[in-house]
Amino acid sequence: MAIDIEDAYRRFGPMVVRRCRALLTDQEQAVDAMHDVFVRLMQSGDRLDDRAMSSLLYRIATNVSLNKLRTRRRKPEHADDDLLGALAHATSLEEEAGTRRLLGRLLGGVTESTTTMAVMHWVDGMSLEEVAAETGMSISGVRKRLRTLKERIGARHTEVADD
Amino acid sequence: MTERISELMLERYVAGSATADERARIEAAPDAMARVAELRRDDEALLERHPAASVAAVVRARSAEAAKKTAPKPFLWLVPVVAMAAAVLFVAVPREQADDEIRLKGVQPRLSLYRQVGAASEKLANGAGARAGDTVQVAYLAGEATYGAIVSVDGRGSVTVHAPTHGDGKLSQRNEVLLPRAYTLDDAPRFERFVFVAGKRPIDVEKLRKLLRDAPDIEAEKLRQAFATTVDVFTLQKEP
Secondary structure, eight states: OOOOHHHHHHHHHHHHHHHHHHHHOOHHHHHHHHHHHHHHHHHHOOOOOHHHHHHHHHHHHHHHHHHHHHTSOOOOOSHHHHHHHHHHHHHHHHHHHHTTHHHHHHHOOOOHHHHHHHIIIIISOOOHHHHHHHHTOOHHHHHHHHHHHHHHHOTTOTTSOOO | OOOOOOHHHHHHHHHTOOOHHHHHHHHTOHHHHHHHHHHHHHHHHHHHHSOHHHHHHHHHHHHHHHHHHHOSSOOTTOSOOOOSSSOOOOOOOOOOOOOOOOOOTTOOOEEEEEEEETTEEEEEOTTOEEOTTOEEEEEEEOTTOSEEEEEEEETTOOEEEEEOSSSSOBOOOSSOEEEEEEEEOOSOSSEEEEEEEEESSOOOHHHHHHHHHHOTTOOHHHHHHHHTSEEEEEEEEEOO
């Protein structure tokens, strides 16, 4: 049985809109992104309990927003925007590398899930423990991924906090 | 020292999916409870500005579009169809699969209907009772047939073509295929009849539509004779 989108939206839709709005800083784009988030949820086809669904939607909302950030030209309005732009671009690099899989491997991949972790930790201020709990990874695994990503996005984003 | 509470934890609290420990931590923090109140006000405003039904409609449309783009061999029926009632509440979009062209020999084409019950569904028996407002999902099994048409008629004589909406009505050979949309029954009296005519050659949909419009309670046997092929009729008895 498919996910009841209306029910899921009533319960978690506002959360998704706020998540997208926080990252995109634009209400109209956030609502557009929210629709995409529920499309992805629908395509996942998984029946989830409330907690798992809220986690999944939060992660999808982050990913979708980063994708939209990547495809729009915008001037950084504050430090987080600048960092978000860098994180979105990091994922973009990975996608480009994905077409050259071997090179991607050699470079060490920056996956969508890694940028999601980075946003949770560096932008949202969630602890490594919280990020690990949300993503189902170990704390050391999260730390390692973020360290690698930090090296990739480079020294020009020195505001990225140390782990 | 003030405990830091993440926005996600607050969101979970508002959505009712926080753990007991998280609830206790939030309720012990006045700042957090003030933020909770803000989120609840924002919830109300967002749900009023973007109602669930309209959001779901956009999601369905985008999902169907995405499915068409990613399907290796799109099933031509899987396009939006005209709702037979005022509102379409939910859609079950089957994951697209390649049509393997394998016929289910010895299996007769047949219809199935499901009714939405909360987030779940129940399979309906032919002749089951149904009420205005019930949301039903139509599915078919092609069996030995290659082509088919599914048309419904209600107690007012209103006819709806569910499939095909274009093309020649070639059937998918998967075990059971859900039509791309579910329907909310309106207040037409007496019955809703769903007719599935299936055979080796494309079905004359206009002929079927006319037969049902002229005689909504036409016997299945007369339809079989008219098309010289297999006909399955599924009837819901309308209850007040």
